[in-house]
Amino acid sequence: MIEAPETWLPTAIAGLVGLSLAVAVVATAWPRQAHRIGLFGALAVFAWVLGLSALFVAAGPEAEAAATRVALGGWEAPLGLMLHLDGLSMTLLVLTAIVALATSLYSLGYIHDRIERRQFWPLWLWLWAGLNMLFLSGDAFNLYITLEVVSLSAVALVAFTGTAAAVSGAVRYLLINILGSLSFLMGVVLLFGEHGVLDLVLLEARSEAGPTERMAAVLMTAGLMLKAALFPLHVWLAPAHGSAPAPVSAVLSGLVVTGSFYLLLRLWMGVFAPLATPAFGILIGLLGVAALIWGSAQALRAGRLKSIVAYSTVAQFGYLLVAFPLMLVDPDAWRVVVFFAVVHALAKASVFLAAGTLQHAAGHDRLAELGGVLRARPRTVFALGLAGVSLMGLPFTGGFIAKYLLLEAGLGTILAGSVIGVLWVVAIAGGGLLAAAYVLRMVAPAFHRGPERAGEAVSPWMDWVPLGLATVAALAGFAGTLTLHTLTLTPGAP
Amino acid sequence: MNGLAELAHTLAPGLLYPTGGAILFAMGLYGLIRRHHLVLRILALNIMGSGVFMVLLGVAARGEGPPDPVAQALTLTGIVVAVSATAFALALVVHLTRLTGHAVMLPGPPDDDAPVEDISREEHHADGGPAAPHPDQDRNP
């Protein structure tokens, strides 16, 4: 007799939190074996997430009515804390598992020093556990705490190489993160003062367009925009992401930034939904266009490979902002935005990992002197190019489908009679061209004539993992239907 | 007499202290923007945090009856988080000063095209100490 998937789902959700925390705690207590614990833990968490997603999709029709909510310690909201799993969080959990597994495997090759390994693995496992908890949290204050877990471990990972550039980037990153968290917390406090509850679902039921909600929306959005480095609050991103070790950059640009964006989306679809007006959407969209132009310009100007990738994150997140006004006109567009964020995270992580391999081989990442290494390492260049193609949005890649769907939504806006829709369509199409320009800048030296120089030997992990992840990013297009279907299992979404 | 009762109501702790907390929050923000020394910036963030906690506790003490224990528990958690973040931030600042010789962060985007060492190749880093100091490497013009 097999029980229905719904009965197992709550235990599986709490188990995911417990498992990812247990891996982090064991690695902290036993740093000498941290890399082995990390490897097996990463495989276990990855398998668990896949199992959970199978359970979730199997339980599908029931889950559509209400998200699966787990009362921790048996205390239901408003007294206790609830974990909250729906299509949106499930999608991001799977994304996190894929990128995190790839990063873990890559780190096996990248961080081989005995002492560094002991510092890196526990922090990285805490970061991953923090991300899992962030996507599963259904309580406003708990979100603040998980955000702090994520940001403190991320800052520590940026700093842990101990170089001047990394520490200076980390200090900036930490101050920004604390400021963002405090701003977010002030918003939570305001909401709590007004409604007397912290659970997001209960808050959503009680919220209206009053002064408290307005101020809380401003504070929480500003705080999360700081953390997600959304334009115009983006200046910290490039130094922090560009000077961190490659696996850390990959996780920061791929997952941590996406986590903040996820929260923004969740809040604006739930608690702050009554405040979303067309004027607000246009304001956010204009910020997105500015981010797209500024980020691309910086990426075209930067001299270091990892700087280019870091600035392209600013530009690509401009896309996500451009999608905000589309979401207000076309209620279905939010799923496309999430799909775009997922593809971007996969592609961005593989670009950073490939850049890390090249940097390791060459000993630096100055683009002007990288030609020889690029020519000698076709596998890594292919990974860079494949992921880059996905970022550009060429046909048959995940990025193409995401951008196509976005364009479709933009055209729909124009047909619905909105003049400013033209701007969004131009921005989406032009952004793709700009992305093509800076991706070509990265890979072009590989096709010039010149001497080959393989540089430092590279471990097989560092050679193959970027390629594997880039392939996943390119193939994500085929998972588009499944992703969009999973996302429909989000209650309360339009 | 009515006016006096109104005043007493307005000045009740449940309204007075949240106002004070909001002022502290704004003041911390002002200090964070204006001051450059990292220790002062960390103090400014702590003052902002205290403002948030004052609002939360003030909100909890509103109305009749005993104060809300959930809000107080949240504040306690928040204070612990703030202390940990402060201690970590101070450690980072000391480390930054050791590497660069200054503990000041000037506004504006830093020069991110400065060369970056690659730890996957660095063997001398194995002692856990920092790499050779780079005097004033990332000071902005």
Add this chain to the structure above:
Amino acid sequence: MSLLLVIFDLVLLAGIIGVAWRCLASTDLFRAVVLFITFGLLLALAWVRLEAPDIALAEAAIGAGITGALLLVTLERLRSIMAERHSGRPHTPPPDPSGPHALLRALHDPPPERHSFFPALIFALVVGSLLVTALWHQPQSTGLEPVVDAHMDVSGVDHPITAVLLNFRAYDTFLELAIVLIALLGAWSLGRHDLIPARPAPGPILPGTLRLLVPVAIVTGVYVLWAGSHAPGGAFQAGAILGAAGILLVLARPRQLPMAPGIPLRLGITAGVALFLLVGLYGLGAGHGFLGYADAWAYPLIILIEVAATLSIALTLVALFVAGRPAGDDA
């Protein structure tokens, strides 16, 4: 009576805001730190007025003790780093800080530029006034007090805040312990610990004070931990007090820190989180939900977790004060 209370509140708030203002405006960092310590003291009084003795206890332990010492030591570290860089001679003895000395500029922040004055002022004013407007529009809600009150009999303890922290919202508290740990891991990843700069302290005063204070602090810490189940107090406050005792010991002999053995230290700092997680996973397996307890077991389990958490917090705070991992950790 009520008029006196209102005056007290107003004077206290004026003092808090004034102290914070002077702290942020001061060019001398040492002055800013002393003002910040005073700020913490006044805050503790404010928490008392807001009927939050638990928070006042934590603020007294943190604000008056640990943060103050941490900031003072940080300033001294910055000063000695600057001195080293300028003289090229390691370990210059600290000059008399009250005298004029060029190196004191290390602890000096020039007054901010004029051009940022108005934008920053207007920004802060807008944020502050919007916040105040929103707060004054809020209803006089009672929050979750009635809900907590209704469940107190099954919580396992008699003090509502401890019940919230370790039973109703145990997940938050677990993550709070994790954050303390992550901050320490971050500080450790920066490198080995540095000497805590110190001048010789001849005479019997310091050892005598310590001989008297450290045992008293330990007894107080244990008392506060025990009190937590029925009165203000609890794991974090107790951990902070014990941590302060540890910091006193570290300060007493800054040049010869004992070689902390790696494995016991690691186990010590993770004990709180590990035990909490084990109990939580057991709860999940036994069907009480993750981080849930059977009603009959709630009290002993909460006490067990609190004891482990207290030890871990105390150790972690001392380690954060020392900053940088001990040599034994790399063995």
Add this chain to the structure above:
Amino acid sequence: MSAFYLAAALFLLATILLGLIRVLRGPGSGDRMLAAQLFGTTGVTILLLLSMALGESALVDVALVFALLAVVAAVAFVRQHGLPEPPDTPVHRQHPEDRGPRDDR
């Protein structure tokens, strides 16, 4: 009676605000630190008075912790700035305890 306690607490609070002048003016670090230590003592008294006035016995615990932990900052200060030494001692005297090998970083 509680009005008297409250008035006394208010008075002590006013003395703290008055004492801030020393913190602001200095001139030396010692003056500033000493003023802060004095606030600690005053704070303990205010807490005890409030505990009597408001009838909250838990505040005595807070006062106890306050009295205990104010010492930590003082010890940190004294250890770093030293005690005032007699004028005939050389400034850079090396204490035997200070000559230990430098940490291996």
